[in-house]
Amino acid sequence: MAAARDTGLxxxxxxxxxxxxxKSRQATLWRRLGKSWQVCIGGIIxxxxxxxxxxxxxxxxxxxxxxxxxARFAGPSHAHPFGTDNLGRDIFSQIVYGSRISLxxxxxxxxxxxxxxxxxxxxxxxxxxxxxxxxxAIDVLLAFPGLLLAIAIVGALGPSLQNAMIAxxxxxxxxxxxxxxxxxxxxxxxxxxxxxxxxxxxxARLVVRYVLPNVSSEIIVTATLGMASAILFAAAxxxxxxxxxxxTPEWGAMVLVARNYLDIAPHxxxxxxxxxxxxxxxxxxxxxGLRDALDPRLYR
Amino acid sequence: xxxxxxxxxxQAVPVLxxxxxxxxxxxxxxxxNPALVVAGPDAPPDVVRDIERTLGLDQPLYxxxxxxxxxxxxxxFGRSIRSRExxxxxxxxxxxVTLGLATVGVVxxxxxxxxxxxxxxxxxNSLLDLSTIFAVLAxxxxxxFAIGLILLWVFAINLRWFPLTxxxxxxxxxxxxxxxxxxxxxxxxxxxxxxRLTRSSMLEVLHQDYVRSARAKGVRExxxxxxxxxxxxxxxxxxxxxLQFGGLLTGAFITESIFSLPGMGRLVVQAILGRxxxxxxxxxxxxxxxxxATNILVDVGYAAADPRIxxx
Numbered sequence: 001m002a003a004a005r006d007t008g009l010x011x012x013x014x015x016x017x018x019x020x021x022x023k024s025r026q027a028t029l030w031r032r033l034g035k036s037w038q039v040c041i042g043g044i045i046x047x048x049x050x051x052x053x054x055x056x057x058x059x060x061x062x063x064x065x066x067x068x069x070x071a072r073f074a075g076p077s078h079a080h081p082f083g084t085d086n087l088g089r090d091i092f093s094q095i096v097y098g099s100r101i102s103l104x105x106x107x108x109x110x111x112x113x114x115x116x117x118x119x120x121x122x123x124x125x126x127x128x129x130x131x132x133x134x135x136x137a138i139d140v141l142l143a144f145p146g147l148l149l150a151i152a153i154v155g156a157l158g159p160s161l162q163n164a165m166i167a168x169x170x171x172x173x174x175x176x177x178x179x180x181x182x183x184x185x186x187x188x189x190x191x192x193x194x195x196x197x198x199x200x201x202x203x204a205r206l207v208v209r210y211v212l213p214n215v216s217s218e219i220i221v222t223a224t225l226g227m228a229s230a231i232l233f234a235a236a237x238x239x240x241x242x243x244x245x246x247x248t249p250e251w252g253a254m255v256l257v258a259r260n261y262l263d264i265a266p267h268x269x270x271x272x273x274x275x276x277x278x279x280x281x282x283x284x285x286x287x288x289g290l291r292d293a294l295d296p297r298l299y300r
Numbered sequence: 301x302x303x304x305x306x307x308x309x310x311q312a313v314p315v316l317x318x319x320x321x322x323x324x325x326x327x328x329x330x331x332x333n334p335a336l337v338v339a340g341p342d343a344p345p346d347v348v349r350d351i352e353r354t355l356g357l358d359q360p361l362y363x364x365x366x367x368x369x370x371x372x373x374x375x376x377f378g379r380s381i382r383s384r385e386x387x388x389x390x391x392x393x394x395x396x397v398t399l400g401l402a403t404v405g406v407v408x409x410x411x412x413x414x415x416x417x418x419x420x421x422x423x424x425n426s427l428l429d430l431s432t433i434f435a436v437l438a439x440x441x442x443x444x445f446a447i448g449l450i451l452l453w454v455f456a457i458n459l460r461w462f463p464l465t466x467x468x469x470x471x472x473x474x475x476x477x478x479x480x481x482x483x484x485x486x487x488x489x490x491x492x493x494x495x496r497l498t499r500s501s502m503l504e505v506l507h508q509d510y511v512r513s514a515r516a517k518g519v520r521e522x523x524x525x526x527x528x529x530x531x532x533x534x535x536x537x538x539x540x541x542x543l544q545f546g547g548l549l550t551g552a553f554i555t556e557s558i559f560s561l562p563g564m565g566r567l568v569v570q571a572i573l574g575r576x577x578x579x580x581x582x583x584x585x586x587x588x589x590x591x592x593a594t595n596i597l598v599d600v601g602y603a604a605a606d607p608r609i610x611x612x
Contacts, residue, residue, distance in 0.1 A: 136315075136318070137318065139318070140315055140319060143315050143318070143319050144319070144587075145546030148587050148591075151553060152580075152584045155580040157330070158330070159572065228441075232443055235445075236444065236553075239554065241573055242569065259449055262452065263457050266453055269449055277438075278441075281437070285437075
């Protein structure tokens with residue numbers, strides 16, 4: 001799907017036209033990002049999500065944990081835009097507050113994965129001696145297909161939202177290690193790294209000032225796509241009862257409760273599912289779009 | 301070929317050892333005294349000490365690990381804390397259900413993804429292609445449990461075409477009616493990926509010179525697509541189909557829970573909720589070993605199909 005893009009730089013100019021002032025790298029980058037429909041749609045969705053999470057107390061029309069037995073299973077109406085659930089709680093308010101939980105899950109899990117993954121990836125890529133042991137350890141983690149590792153970790157730590165975040169974080173580490181390691185191997189082959197070494201730059205400084213900035217675009221893309229998969233994994237764990245516990249308005253946990261009332265109140269499952277879907281779509285679009293726009297092979 | 305297989309098996313040994321360490325640690329990572337978790341919070345101290353001795357928890361960690369590996373090799377996975385049944389027996393009872401689900405899932409994934417990917421690539425930028433791309437994007441953002449619940453709601457609750465839950469042997473027609481919705485659910489996580497891969501692999505091949513040559517010498521269009529195009533696009537597709545078997549295995553956790561299938565995924569989830577550690581350990585180990593074994597099979601099959609891998 002990664003169709004070749006017009007970079008805007010190689011376009012032939014009309015004869016005699018004034019040569020425009022050279023644009024900064026950053027300005028070009030922003031223009032490329034602005035031209036990508038994926039970045040635009042993804043960015044808008046993620047921005048709305050951040051806004052919802054930030055203003056949740058003002059947006060919510062009711063206390064998301066306040067039951068109202070008289071108003072159980074009410075369909076969408078003016079008073080309850082998304083209806084009410086099996087305990088008469090307002091679903092709209094639960095979804096709004098749930099955005100805070102999903103975003104924190106994503107940020108914390110990806111934070112854990114990035115902290116360990118980037119460090120290990122840098123070490124493996126930079127020091128030949130460490131490469132083999134680190135990558136063999138990663139192979140062991142990869143022997144557990146995706147969700148299984150997270151399930152095993154939750155199995156050890158016990159089911160809770162906090163443990164689900166840790167589990168998803170650890171399960172996301174291998175992706176970061178691989179991306180960062182291969183990026184470091186690529187960057188390391190550049191002459192400016194040799195030059196920096198030759199003038200006596202220390203390893204730590206070399207990594208932070210020369211290597212890290214050059215692998216930053218890969219890290220940003222991995223983190224953005226990682227947000228999507230982390231939220232998806234955590235929702236799946238909660239749906240299995242292994243993550244957030246009721247009455248926490250986590251979207252996956254909401255679907256878990258709603259599945260018992262699928263025949264009488266399908267809307268109770270529909271809205272949290274829709275919320276997960278839109279959120280994942282947003283982060284996926286943003287990540288894919290960023291990858292296309294930041295790809296150094298297209299950046300000429 | 302034999303040396304390739306042997307080499308691939310040797311490579312798997314350290315991975316499996318690492319897997320066994322991780323699974324062994326499941327019980328020891330648990331906050332608090334594992335014996336207390338096993339015995340329950342209100343157990344008298346002498347019962348807890350007794351369990352510590354039977355589980356070997358009074359020994360140093362490396363001794364415990366050594367004993368653990370020795371027991372695994374003998375096929376002794378311990379007993380369930382809840383039901384006192386041997387763990388291996390429980391796992392082997394449920395394993396065929398999960399394996400059956402994953403296998404039907406692989407077949408269904410292939411039947412849907414490969415033709416969809418080929419057609420999308422062949423009619424590039426057509427309405428069909430765009431809707432395929434759209435379906436792939438949407439499918440990627442849809443959790444497996446959501447697909448399962450939607451299928452359940454539409455086809456089992458409203459239309460009543462399929463049974464709600466339960467499992468029957470696949471030797472009967474009823475068994476196939478029971479497995480249909482779960483199989484579609486479990487493959488929904490993999491279909492977008494495989495479709496996208498088939499499409500891009502096919503697009504690449506269709507631009508090759510030999511496809512143009514085939515057309516130029518007047519080969520029929522279907523033969524061009526199938527014999528010249530698809531056969532060459534197939535290799536990466538096969539690899540991914542095999543690798544996605546792992547994705548299908550984990551999809552089983554969710555799918556089996558939704559459709560109440562008596563498989564290994566549901567067993568492990570219930571064991572985690574019930575803090576039944578021997579079953580969790582055994583189940584996770586069996587899942588990981590199955591996954592590693594499938595990967596080896598895929599690699600060997602791939603090497604058999606493409607000599608470049610073996611000697612490359």
